[in-house]
Amino acid sequence: MANPKQNRQKKPRKDWRRVVVAALAAFLALMMLLPMFTMVLEAAQAADTSELEQQIREYQKQQADLAAQIKDLDRQLKSIAGDKAQALEQKRLLDRQISAKVQEIQSTESIIAQYDALIADEQAKLEDTQAKEEIQYELFCKRVRAMEEAGTVSYWSILFDSADFADLLDRATFVSEIMEADNKIMDDLAALRKSIEAQKAELETSRADQQTQRDALVAQKKELDAKEADAAALVQKIQSQESEYQSSRDALKREEEEVEAQIIKKQKEIQAKIAAGQISFDPGTGWQWPVPGRYKITSTFGPRIHPITGLPGNHTGTDVAAPKGTAILAARGGVVTISTYNNSYGNYVVVQHDNGIATLYAHMSSRAVSEGQIVTQGQTLGYxxxxxxxxxxxxxxxxxxxxxxxxxxxxxxxxxxxYS
Ligand SMILES: [Zn+2]
Structure with missing residues (x-):
């Protein structure tokens, strides 16, 4: 009874040994194969990662190009804003000059109207005096006719008809008195007419002067009107150019955002690889300040007015004052996903860390790392x-x-x- 039991016990033991031996052999074989397997895996991963990095590089080139175009448009917009302000100022000045000119013309025209009224007055007086002269002449003629009818044909006949010298003197005095009276009335009327004519001529000269002045003012206004129309056309042109620039700038901005989204997408893929342990590095502990000893913040994160374009915007990072050439240290260990130049960031480096966090360091005078490189916390990334x-x-x-x-x-x- 014991033997079969022993046999039964022996047999599984032999099986177990065989299993152990087989497992050992398999393990040894695997141990020999494993490095090759790992190498193949790593190669596949490396190819995959470098392909992603290549794509990121291409997007960055695109981004740099877009940023350059936007920068150029911003410059043009800024200079156009200056041009527009200048054109508007010029137009405003011309508008003011024109309204002053219009007032001048209006006052000249009212002076002319006053002269016209005065001239009309003088004309009426002149006509009145002429009528009086005519009436007086009529009276004189009537008197002469009445004398002729009475047989005393003329002053001379009155004189020749005198009886003696005393009578002649009497008659002569009488004739001379009549003659004087007639002559005085005629002379007075003629003098009045002449003075009215002189007055009227003077007024007409003054009126003509005003008319000349008015014509000059009207000509000046016409010139100003032409200038004002030019200024308005310039403002119009600048405005349409401005909106044209603005819309192409908006289009570029949208494109830039799309590229940015693509970069983020690619970085997420690298991040996923880090998370899956396909890329490994030593993250270090906590966060190292990238420029030790430099704690002066010149621009904080968030809304601000751009120092170059003067346009309102959002500051995408934190600016730390530091002299040229200061070493910039990696805030934490990671993989360099971007090390390149672009028009807005200048020389810049992006390091992807663990936990989905990436850090970006911009405006470097030079870069000390390349894309795909694994960096340790505190390693110099650039200057x-x-x-x-x-x-x-x-x-x-x-x-x-x-x-x-x-x-x-x-x-x-x-x-x-x-802060400063
Ligand atoms: Zn900044």
Whole structure:
């Protein structure tokens, strides 16, 4: 009874041994194969990652080109805004000159109207005096006719008819008195007429002067009107040019956003590889301040007026003042996903870390790492400069969490910063 039991017990033991031996053999074989297998896997991953990085590089080229075009349009928009302000100012000045000219013309015209009224007055007086002269002449003629009818044909006949010298003197005195009276009336009327004529001539000269002045003013206004029309046309032209630039700028901006979205997508793919352990690195601990000893913030994250274009916008990162050539250290270990130049960021580096966080360092004078490179926390990525859209040496630092920009300073709660 014991033997079969022993046999039964022995047999499984032999099987177990065989299994162990077989497993050992398989294990050894696998151990020999594993490096090859891993190499193949790594090669496949490397090809995959470099393909993604290649795509990112292509998108970045596109982005740089778009940024350059937008920058150029911004410059044109800015200069056009200056032109427009100038044209509008010129138009306003002309408008003011024209309205002053119109007032001048109006006052000249009212002076002319006054002269016209005065001239009309003088004309009426003249006509009145002429009528009086005519009446007086009529009276004189009547008197002469009455004398002829009475047989005393003329003053002379009155004189020749005198009886003696005393009578002659009497008659002569009488004739001379009549003659004087007639002559005086006629002379007075003629003098009055002459003075009215002189007055009227004077008024007409003054009126003609005013008319000449008015004609000159009208000519000046006509010139101003032409200038004003030119200025208005210029403003119109500038406005349409401006809206044209604005719409092409908007189109470029949209395109740039699409490219940015593509970069984010590719980075997410790299991020997924990091998460899956297909790319590994030592992240380090916490967050290293990239420019130790430099804590002066010149522009914070969020809304601001752009220092170059003067247009309102959103500051995508945090600006830290630092002298040219200051080493910029990796905030945390990771893989360099971008190391390139573009018109707005200048020389810049993006490092993808763990937990979906990427950091961006812009306006470098030069870069010290290349795309695809694994970096350790505190490793030098590049050096402070003022390349791209920058007005002075500084580090533009961005934190991107799953592609979304966040305030970098939130990651350094224990540092104290100064702001300017
Ligand atoms: Zn900045």
């Amino acid at each position: 402070v400069g003022s390349t791209g859209s920058s007005t002075g040496n500084h580090l533009h630092l961005e934190f991107r969490v799953n592609g979304k920009r966040q305030d970098a300073l939130n990651y350094y709660p224990n540092l104290s910063f100064t």
